[in-house]
Amino acid sequence: MTTVERVRTAIASVDDPEYPGISVVDLGLLETLDVTLDGHVVVGLIPTFSGCPALSMIANDVRAVVGSVDGVSSCDVRWLGAPAWTVDRVSDEARQAMAQEFTVAVRIGVEPVSCPRCGAPTTETSLFGPSRCRAVHSCPACSEVVEVMRSSSGGRA
Amino acid sequence: MGRSWASMVAFEAFLDDGGIVEVDDDMPDAYRQAVFAFIEMHANSELMGGLTERDWIPKTPGLRHKMAVLAKTQDEIGHGHLLYMVAADMGIKHRREMLEDLFAGRSRFHNVFHYRAKTWGDQVAISFLVDAAALATQQAVFKNCSYGPYRRILKRIITEEGFHMRMGEERMLLIAEGTEVQRALFQASLDDWWWPALQLFGPDSQPDDVLLRWHIKSERNEVLRARWVQKFAPLLISYGFTVPDPDLVHDPEAGTWTSGPIDWEPLRRTLAMGGPDSARRIADAAANWADTGWVREAMDHAPERAPGPAGAAV
Numbered sequence: 001m002t003t004v005e006r007v008r009t010a011i012a013s014v015d016d017p018e019y020p021g022i023s024v025v026d027l028g029l030l031e032t033l034d035v036t037l038d039g040h041v042v043v044g045l046i047p048t049f050s051g052c053p054a055l056s057m058i059a060n061d062v063r064a065v066v067g068s069v070d071g072v073s074s075c076d077v078r079w080l081g082a083p084a085w086t087v088d089r090v091s092d093e094a095r096q097a098m099a100q101e102f103t104v105a106v107r108i109g110v111e112p113v114s115c116p117r118c119g120a121p122t123t124e125t126s127l128f129g130p131s132r133c134r135a136v137h138s139c140p141a142c143s144e145v146v147e148v149m150r151s152s153s154g155g156r157a
Numbered sequence: 158m159g160r161s162w163a164s165m166v167a168f169e170a171f172l173d174d175g176g177i178v179e180v181d182d183d184m185p186d187a188y189r190q191a192v193f194a195f196i197e198m199h200a201n202s203e204l205m206g207g208l209t210e211r212d213w214i215p216k217t218p219g220l221r222h223k224m225a226v227l228a229k230t231q232d233e234i235g236h237g238h239l240l241y242m243v244a245a246d247m248g249i250k251h252r253r254e255m256l257e258d259l260f261a262g263r264s265r266f267h268n269v270f271h272y273r274a275k276t277w278g279d280q281v282a283i284s285f286l287v288d289a290a291a292l293a294t295q296q297a298v299f300k301n302c303s304y305g306p307y308r309r310i311l312k313r314i315i316t317e318e319g320f321h322m323r324m325g326e327e328r329m330l331l332i333a334e335g336t337e338v339q340r341a342l343f344q345a346s347l348d349d350w351w352w353p354a355l356q357l358f359g360p361d362s363q364p365d366d367v368l369l370r371w372h373i374k375s376e377r378n379e380v381l382r383a384r385w386v387q388k389f390a391p392l393l394i395s396y397g398f399t400v401p402d403p404d405l406v407h408d409p410e411a412g413t414w415t416s417g418p419i420d421w422e423p424l425r426r427t428l429a430m431g432g433p434d435s436a437r438r439i440a441d442a443a444a445n446w447a448d449t450g451w452v453r454e455a456m457d458h459a460p461e462r463a464p465g466p467a468g469a470a471v
Contacts, residue, residue, distance in 0.1 A: 017320045053228035056221065057323065102316075103309050117309075125242065130235025130317060131228070138242060143180045145242045145310060 003071040004035050010065040011043065017054045017061075018131070022097055024058055028089020031080055039073035041066050044080045048133045055079060086151040098149070104134065106149045113148050115139035122146050159183065172372050177305040180246050191367050192304045193247045200240035201259050201266035202291075207233030208442055209270060213280055225324050232321070236314050243306045260443035262430045267291070268423075269353050271432025278339075278346035281332050284325030286347075286354040286389060292318045293381050294358065301375035333396040340397075347393065348401045355416065356424045358382035383415070390414040 001009070011033075012025040024030065024045070032044030043062055047055055059077040066075040087106050090098075098104040099116035107113050112121040120141035129136045129147050137146045161183035162168040168185055178184050178192075210230040217223045245252045258264040269287050274280055295315050302308040332343045362369060362377040369377065390400050390407075391414055404417020426432055430439065 017323065018316055020316055051224055051227060053225040053324070054320065057320075102313050104313070126238060128231070128235065128238075130232045130239070130313075132231065134235075136235070136238060136242070143246050143306070145239050145246075145306065147239070147313065 003039065003069070004033060006069045007035060007041055007043075007066055007072065008033060010069050011062055014058065014061045014065055017057050019098065019102065021101060022094050024062070026091040026094035026097075028085060028091070029058070031083070035072075039071050041069075041072050041075040043075065043077045045077060046080050046083065046085045048085045051132065084151070087149055090149070102147075103144065104147045104149055105137070107135075113137055113146070115142060115144055115146055117144045117146075118142040122148070124148075169370070172303050176303065177308070178303055179305045187367070188371055189247055189249065191371065192307065192373060193244055193249045195368065195373055196240055196244040196247075196304075196307055197250070197255055198265050198267075199295075200237050200244055200255065201264060202270060203233050203237035203240060204256075204259070205266045205270040205438065205442065207231075207237060208438075208445065209274060213274070216277070217280070218277060222328070229321055229324070232317050236317070239310050239314070243310055246306065256446065260439065260446050262435075262439045265428060267357060268427040268432065269350075269357055270438060271427035271430075271435045272349070272353055273434040273437070276342060276346060278332065278342035279350065281325070281328045281343060282346040282350040282354075284321060285329040286325075286350055287357065288318060288321045288325050289389070290354050290357045290385055292322055293385055297376040297381055298374055301372050303372035329396075333398070344398055347398055351401050352419075352423065355382060355386065355419070356421070358385065359424070360419075360421055386416045387414050390416075 008025075008030075011030055012023050014024050016022055016024055016027055016029075019027070027048070029045045029047070030043070031046050032042070034042045034044075043066065045058070045062070059079070062077050063075050066072055066077075087108060090106050095106045098106060103116045105113045105116055105122070114120070115122050118139060118141050120139055122137035122139045124135060124137050126136045133149055133151075134147045135150050137148050138144065139146060159179055159182035162171060162185070165185055165187075168188070172178075178188070207230050210226055210233055214223065214226050214230065217226045241252045241255060244250070244255065250258070255264065259266065269283070274283060292315065295311060295318060299308060299311040299315055302311065329343075332339050358381050359378040361379040362374075366374070368374040386405075390402075390405060393400055402417050406415045406417070407413070408415075423432070427435065430436075
């Protein structure tokens with residue numbers, strides 16, 4: 001494995017603090033990764049939204065795992081202002097895990113949201129959930145209360 | 158209609174086998190009432206907690222901590238929102254009735270929200286001690302909760318509360334490594350908040366506690382409380398602070414820390430809405446509810462929004 005591959009694997013082991021078991025790479029936060037010949041690593045991450053309180057925690061976690069990779073001499077973690085994060089960046093595996101483990105659906109574009117529990121289309125009850133990146137829906141079929149991850153930049157989702 | 162049970166004995170056997178009750182099941186009334194009351198109190202506590210956090214947004218020192226308090230406020234209000242939905246689905250009270258009962262002082266919320274957070278030191282003590290206590294009680298419910306919709310919501314709430322606890326630890330370390338003035342501020346807050354945080358667990362569980370029998374709680378109050386003392390007493394002492402319990406017992410052989418006798422009178426007063434800050438807190442929440450009446454009015458009469466990505470800006 002090259003140093004870049006080892007660093008990428010290390011970053012993929014960092015979970016989002018609000019979704020244990022789901023990595024920051026699967027959520028689409030990793031944007032750029034540069035490794036110089038003398039082992040200096042610069043990681044460029046993008047936040048789901050700019051006011052996210054987990055940013056320093058995630059940066060610290062990434063810095064810690066990258067710093068212990070063989071061949072790395074130092075590591076810089078930067079939060080990039082662009083591109084904006086959208087739900088399209090969430091991997092299919094993470095999407096499935098969020099539905100199964102946390103009853104959180106990820107909405108893509110204008111597609112209706114399927115209830116993670118019974119599959120029926122849900123209806124939106126509030127744009128505002130416990131986080132700016134999540135709205136609240138409910139399922140008319142099974143009454144499940146469903147949280148729906150959305151992009152903060154694109155208005156409603 | 159979902160499943161039904163011929164008798165309470167059959168229902169309890171179902172629960173003892175690890176059965177999970179869903180909202181459309183024909184559950185016994187006593188179970189429905191007990192679960193509803195428990196979730197309603199949890200929802201009320203999230204909302205009252207969120208309102209307290211909100212009060213601290215302008216007063217929180219430093220941009221990074223301010224961001225965290227903003228997000229925590231949204232977390233708590235959002236948790237309240239989810240929990241009121243789950244509670245309302247049980248068909249006992251509408252969401253609005255629950256809120257009106259809360260703001261009229263007719264329904265309960267956690268004891269810690271009957272006290273006033275006067276200083277930043279208080280906020281640090283709350284996020285360090287109280288958030289950990291609340292998380293421990295929620296984890297103990299989640300572990301074995303027989304009511305499915307609550308159990309699934311709790312899983313998400315717990316991950317976020319765990320995140321709050323990490324923020325509390327970070328704040329505590331910062332103040333513990335601070336100046337003498339900062340450390341004295343935090344010690345004064347510990348003196349005020351140690352006992353309310355400990356009392357959040359409640360008095361020893363009764364042998365006939367239905368919350369335990371029906372697998373809503375999975376652990377006895379005194380067990381959770383003892384575990385919390387065991388963790389936090391030595392931690393605070395290791396940072397050079399004093400635990401305000403003159404009868405705290407440390408057994409170096411067994412490595413245990415046990416609290417002295419607990420005066421439950423302050424807890425009883427909060428349950429009767431007679432805590433040191435109960436009246437002001439409830440009046441504040443009620444005023445907030447009244448002030449935001451026009452939003453509900455507008456929402457009640459709003460036309461259906463057109464679907465699609467170009468809808469209302471947020």
